[in-house]
Amino acid sequence: MTSQPTPSDRFTTATATIAELDRRPVRHLIGGALADSDAHFEVINPTTGQPCARAPEATREQLDEAVARAREAQPAWAALRWEDRREALLQLAAVLREHQDELAALITLEQGKPLAAARGEVGRSAMLIEQFVTLRVEPEVLRSNATERIEVHYRPLGVVGAITPWNMPLVLSVPKIAHALLAGNTLVVKPSPYAPLATLRLAELARKLFPPGVLNVLAGGNAFGQWMSEHPGIAKISFTGSIPTGRRVMGSAAGTLKRLTLELGGNDPAIVLPDADIDAIAQRLYDAVFVNCGQVCMAIKRLYVPDALYEKACEALAGIAREARVGDPFDPATQLGPVQNRAQFDIVQAVLEDTRARAGARILTGGKALSGPGYFIEPTVVADIAEGARMVDEEPFGPVLPIIRYTDVDDAVARANAGPHGLGASVWGTDVARACEVASRLHAGTVWVNRHVGADPLAPFGGAKQSGVGRQYGLTGLKGYMEAITMVLPPAA
Numbered sequence: 111m112t113s114q115p116t117p118s119d120r121f122t123t124a125t126a127t128i129a130e131l132d133r134r135p136v137r138h139l140i141g142g143a144l145a146d147s148d149a150h151f152e153v154i155n156p157t158t159g160q161p162c163a164r165a166p167e168a169t170r171e172q173l174d175e176a177v178a179r180a181r182e183a184q185p186a187w188a189a190l191r192w193e194d195r196r197e198a199l200l201q202l203a204a205v206l207r208e209h210q211d212e213l214a215a216l217i218t219l220e221q222g223k224p225l226a227a228a229r230g231e232v233g234r235s236a237m238l239i240e241q242f243v244t245l246r247v248e249p250e251v252l253r254s255n256a257t258e259r260i261e262v263h264y265r266p267l268g269v270v271g272a273i274t275p276w277n278m279p280l281v282l283s284v285p286k287i288a289h290a291l292l293a294g295n296t297l298v299v300k301p302s303p304y305a306p307l308a309t310l311r312l313a314e315l316a317r318k319l320f321p322p323g324v325l326n327v328l329a330g331g332n333a334f335g336q337w338m339s340e341h342p343g344i345a346k347i348s349f350t351g352s353i354p355t356g357r358r359v360m361g362s363a364a365g366t367l368k369r370l371t372l373e374l375g376g377n378d379p380a381i382v383l384p385d386a387d388i389d390a391i392a393q394r395l396y397d398a399v400f401v402n403c404g405q406v407c408m409a410i411k412r413l414y415v416p417d418a419l420y421e422k423a424c425e426a427l428a429g430i431a432r433e434a435r436v437g438d439p440f441d442p443a444t445q446l447g448p449v450q451n452r453a454q455f456d457i458v459q460a461v462l463e464d465t466r467a468r469a470g471a472r473i474l475t476g477g478k479a480l481s482g483p484g485y486f487i488e489p490t491v492v493a494d495i496a497e498g499a500r501m502v503d504e505e506p507f508g509p510v511l512p513i514i515r516y517t518d519v520d521d522a523v524a525r526a527n528a529g530p531h532g533l534g535a536s537v538w539g540t541d542v543a544r545a546c547e548v549a550s551r552l553h554a555g556t557v558w559v560n561r562h563v564g565a566d567p568l569a570p571f572g573g574a575k576q577s578g579v580g581r582q583y584g585l586t587g588l589k590g591y592m593e594a595i596t597m598v599l600p601p602a603a
């Protein structure tokens with residue numbers, strides 16, 4: 111019987127993984143082979159603000175090669191049986207599980223989330239694949255009568271380009287890989303230059319699972335993402351990132367009329383109803399705000415609380431935040447790591463400065479960066495703040511929570527729905543029927559009652575309004591990686 115790794119085993123694995131980075135070069139996977147580039151960029155450890163690895167910077171020629179190899183590989187990959195593609199993907203899930211500690215150490219190093227959360231991200235990535243492969247797209251018979259038979263067939267698109275952000279390197283790249291490959295496409299993946307290590311290592315570990323050219327992973331900067339979006343050999347871009355970049359991707363993809371899935375930023379509201387039990391929900395609200403140091407697209411970013419519960423909710427949430435252990439994400443006692451990069455750290459500080467300058471806004475706890483190295487910001491809870499403040503109107507993507515007072519539920523709904531975002535939203539109350547009725551009036555891609563954050567692998571996930579275009583997850587998401595072909599046929603014999 112094999113024993114489970116202990117926290118000290120995990121620490122040893124993490125130390126060895128980091129030491130290995132000094133010995134083993136970080137490389138792209140192109141056409142089944144590991145490849146370097148002439149130019150390199152530094153990956154910064156957000157805990158120290160210092161470089162922790164050197165990644166190759168892919169050129170336009172390397173993109174052309176990856177796309178050419180993906181195009182060559184695509185017909186044979188699409189010709190495999192669905193079961194064979196499913197089997198290869200299940201092996202990818204097994205690699206994730208087998209290398210969970212190593213990949214988690216890389217995520218913690220490059221992204222800054224506590225090691226236990228990074229292990230959770232790797233395990234969840236494996237579970238997502240295992241769930242996605244239960245899906246199967248079959249031809250649909252729409253009409254069959256004496257004069258005609260109309261069927262809809264779903265075919266792969268060709269080469270898919272996947273562009274991902276830094277907040278959840280594997281949970282955001284693995285679903286794109288699984289959807290695209292299951293559907294019979296081949297892939298070129300570009301992780302964020304801020305956090306490319308875990309995705310590149312996964313590609314290296316998985317390179318023998320797929321025929322050469324089926325899965326290509328290249329490290330590159332923003333220009334590389336633009337080249338992908340413009341590339342005539344790529345049929346679809348599946349992008350996760352910010353709204354401004356999503357607009358740029360849409361613009362770059364226009365020349366070739368690429369298919370697009372855009373998973374973009376959110377500014378999720380949560381409405382606490384007057385009958386809510388604050389003691390019962392405070393910890394869950396807190397977790398849905400401060401998960402991954404607030405760097406989750408569908409985290410709660412604005413909390414609406416009625417007059418009668420306002421002070422109690424403020425004190426409960428600020429109380430939890432005051433107790434949070436902020437620090438080295440490799441320390442098992444740490445609950446909140448750093449913000450992932452300098453630019454994001456500066457944005458969150460600017461939002462805090464705007465908050466401090468607002469007459470009346472009460473910073474109940476936090477409100478500033480920690481002194482010392484790394485991009486640490488105190489978990490911050492702010493009361494008596496409202497629309498018009500940057501913390502409320504924008505997506506700060508950091509450990510901050512504005513608590514907004516309301517008097518009338520209809521007004522809270524209108525304010526929750528105002529603005530360009532529409533990723534997620536939630537309603538919290540003890541009268542579940544009433545909470546569901548209020549939830550039905552919220553305009554977002556996912557609406558929760560008495561919870562917030564978390565996507566079911568078999569349900570479509572994505573943004574309403576400017577939070578996205580298209581959906582991932584579920585059959586709807588999978589079909590987004592396929593072309594629907596209507597076949598108008600003579601009647602069945």
Ligand SMILES: NC(=O)c1ccc[n+]([C@@H]2O[C@H](COP(=O)([O-])OP(=O)(O)OC[C@H]3O[C@@H](n4cnc5c(N)ncnc54)[C@H](O)[C@@H]3O)[C@@H](O)[C@H]2O)c1
Nearest residue numbers: 274275276302332335336351352355358373374375376407
């Ligand atoms: N809706 C979702 O599922 C979801 C999930 C996670 C993060 N996000 C959003 O992502 C943002 C944070 O991530 P980020 O800062 O890495 O986002 P970002 O938009 O800055 O970058 C995302 C990716 O796009 C690439 N890129 C940048 N410019 C490009 C261009 N012109 N053309 C093509 N690619 C380009 C980057 O190199 C990176 O790989 C937040 O707004 C967050 O809400 C959304």
Ligand SMILES: O=S(=O)(O)c1ccc(CO)cc1
Nearest residue numbers: 234278281406407408564565
């Ligand atoms: O599949 S989930 O782990 O629930 C998940 C987490 C985050 C995001 C976007 O940030 C999407 C899906």
